[in-house]
Amino acid sequence: MADIKSPVPGTFYTQATPDAPVYKAQGDTVTVGDVIGLVEVMKTFIEIKSDMAGTFAGYAVENEAAVSAGQTLAQLDG
């Protein structure tokens, strides 16, 4: 199990827009560089990319949750 962490504090989003599908669902294949979510920090959206390959195990926080820098956002089964 590997963690994908937020580099910045802010608000976490599991989808690009409220109408878009979630970036990843449990069991999805994740390759290096895949976007797994967005963190909004001071009105700027930062794409959270995986730096590992594996299988998506799930989000560790809910859509629109407040997150701190270094907090785990999602987990991968490697």
Next chain:
Amino acid sequence: MAERSAIKRLFIANRGEIAVRIIRAAQGLGIHTIQAYSEADAEMLAVRMADEAICVGPAQAAKSYLNIEALVQAARDRDADAVHPGYGFLAENAGFVRAIEAAGMRFVGPSADTIDRMGDKVSAREAAQAAGVPVVPGSKGRIETLEMALAAADEIGYPVMIKASAGGGGKGIRVAKNADDLAQMAPQAQAEAKAAFGDGGLYLERAIQSPRHIEVQILGDGTDAVHCFERECSMQRRRQKVWEEAGAVCLDEGIRDKLCASAVALAKAANYVGAGTLEYLYDSAANEFFFIEMNTRIQVEHPVTEMITGLDLVQEMIRVSGGEKLRFTQDQIVRDGHAIEVRINAEDPILQFMPFPGQVGSMRLPEGDGIRFDHFLYEGYQIPPFYDSLLGKLVVHADTRAEAIVKLAKALDELSIDGLKTTAPLHRALAADISVLTDSFHTQWLEPWLEAGNLTATP
């Protein structure tokens, strides 16, 4: 006493530096202040300064500072008789105004109907034209043929922008410098519009090359209106102003008078109440200005106007919203010297302006005659990541523009805020740039200047 404002208990539905600014203005008028805050803002400076404060919801703005129901309920619970919206959030939301008035309170700003009319670009353009205010010349109705396009362009004046009637944004926009260009481009634009939107109708508009953004501050009491001169706000990155001046030294007296008079005409026609700003594009080559839109609220850059006129715009907007008449006539508003404001944002200008919501360490703030720093910082304060990055505004005032830049550079050298990255290095570089010193820039100037590496090249 009829002279006194009817407002006694003011609810502040905003945060950050503007909340601090509003509290200062209101307390100066002897008004009791009630500060709204989100769960993430319990420690902000405005909460500490206000006479009382009330939590209106979670950190996310949609659930707090944009939550009309929660804000109106909180204001009622604390017996507020008026609500100041600041800027951003709900400041130009007519539904918010109607909810406040339905609850028996006053809104510090214009009526909901005025916000509706001036907030919509098409109806604002119509209102401007009706008041005799110049707008960017454009074709009337759909252009269907090349002959129509050529005739319309002759009337508008070259260069013209060719847009699809049905399109939005910048897609497929072409600029024709002359009739030959237009003859070649119009059929292409028509074919492209038909393919993209199923509608080959075109719209032509004067292309204003390298425009200046110039705006006029107005104050109105519902019958009378005055202007407080103009501001020059062309220094922009991603359509956000970063450096603002009052006045615009590129204007001669004749054009300045016409510009300011046009703003007053529109404010009067709209029966405007409160502080407002009319934004214009100024074509320096043609010495012409064109109204683009109106902001029906106090603006971030209002302090430069206060510095050159000596007025307190926030106090004046509270007074007129409380039912007072304007306290001065146009000839009593006199401008003196030149003022510059720079926005100090929690961003790292060296790293593509990446937001930097850190904890404020020790601070050294510039002070002295003609120096003002509007901010919401204190040592130990943790900047929340949920809102915009504006930390404060450094404002200087001097007799001339050149002296103001010298004073600004000195004030920026004195400013230090530990624990954060800020945009101060950008402003230090700008204050030393020859184009800035000679006032030769426009709205499209800053981004290429940054891309050319001018910031990283300056230590």
